[in-house]
Amino acid sequence: MKIEGHVAIVTGGGSGLGAQTARGLAALGAKVAVLDINGDGAERVAGEIDADRGNRAIGLRCDITDEASVEAALAAVRERFGPVRLLMNVAGIGSAKRIVGKDGRAAPLADFRRVIEVNLIGTYNVARLVAAQMAALEPLADGERGVIVNTASVAAFDGQVGQEAYSASKGGIVSMTLPMARDLAQHGIRVVTIAPGLFLTPLVAELPEAVQASLAASIPFPQRLGKPEEFAQLAAAIVENVALNGEVIRLDGALRMAPR
Template identity: 75%
Template sequence: MKIQGKAVIVTGGGSGLGAETARELARQGAKVAVLDVNAEGAQAVAQEIGGLGLRCDITDSASVEQAIAATREAFGPVRALMNVAGIGGARRVVGKDGSAMPLEDFKRVIDVNLVGTFNAIRLAAAEMAKNEPLEDGERGVIVNTASVAAFDGQVGQEAYAASKGGLVSLTLPLARDLAQHGVRVCTIAPGLFLTPLLHKLPEDVQQSLASSIPFPKRLGKPEEFAQLAAHIVANASLNGEVVRLDGALRLPPR
């Protein structure tokens, strides 16, 4: 799909990988709606790129529906959804004091990362299915964000790894399901990237993390994630695929 002039939604676009993805798509001529639970962040990025900034909670169906409707009204038919919104969290199943991990901690991560992302997918896909077909009968593209933790989950990452593993497992059946509507689905599984969270860590800690990456021996750059996300939109043969973007990193147990 040619990106120029297309309406694209980026969830989690108010910071980090989502913000850089919104910038890259705008640079390539897309009309970008920046969605984030942090309204100020979304609006700041949108103002920077000439897009539309909207507060959106991906776990709330009405919130996502309103964001899709606002995007359509401002920019026309929604052609791509970039699911970058998500949360982290690490906690051992049995704590040092012998207590069990609170079930709510597990549910919260699953609810945002897996259920919330699927909520955005289902609503955007229904919207895209109504679009007029482009070349090859394509009507839309959905790009999800998993993590290498889906494959190499570390100690304490049970909830996070399960949520991202769910997105990995969803990718192929979603692509098969939505093929009849001309909607492609891919997922990116990033490794260690220099996001605002890692920026806050001391330099020596950043270097220690980077040293575990075979090559290039540095933390990933957000623009590299954004470039891959944009390429997936542009390359019509990419469908039903999960792409690790990690410099050949395999996470150790700890």
């Protein structure tokens, strides 16, 4: 599918990989809805896009775990730009808690539940609501009606110490990629998941330079942290390549995470 002229939703678009994905899609001619639990961040990124590209973006606060919040955001996007053809599910949270802590206590169940709720259930929630709208649209070339790109992590495959919750949530996204693509094939909607490795997000950028260098040294090639622009480039390539469907793509420079 050609990106130019279509409407895209980017969850988690207020910062990091999501923000760069929103900018990249806008640069290729899409009208972009930037959704984030941080409404100020979403509006800031949308404002930056508008400053560069004209009236091509809208920033909205959205809780991806809440059905009513997502439905309200979708209604606002449709009213402003029209029907959505592209969904970039980038929103997510991290967690690092050993199942048994150094104090001998079990990890809090609430933490595990929250990560699953946001990363896995939130991704599914947005996907199902957007897919229902896409399925009602007129097909484009090759019978396409829409493209959904979800975000997992290499932690889905190489989870480190303390990453039970995060790995489980991202592993769930990996596992539902193929059945979701098969479910939506009849509607001409493709589903692909990106599993990024170590990227230079705002959170990582706050780490000491020595820590950043150590992380980069663990990546075979290129031996540096991934650039958000590279994530955005892959997301755009997925949209434009009709043959990509039901696949999980690692974007990690051949990284395989060590236990810790």
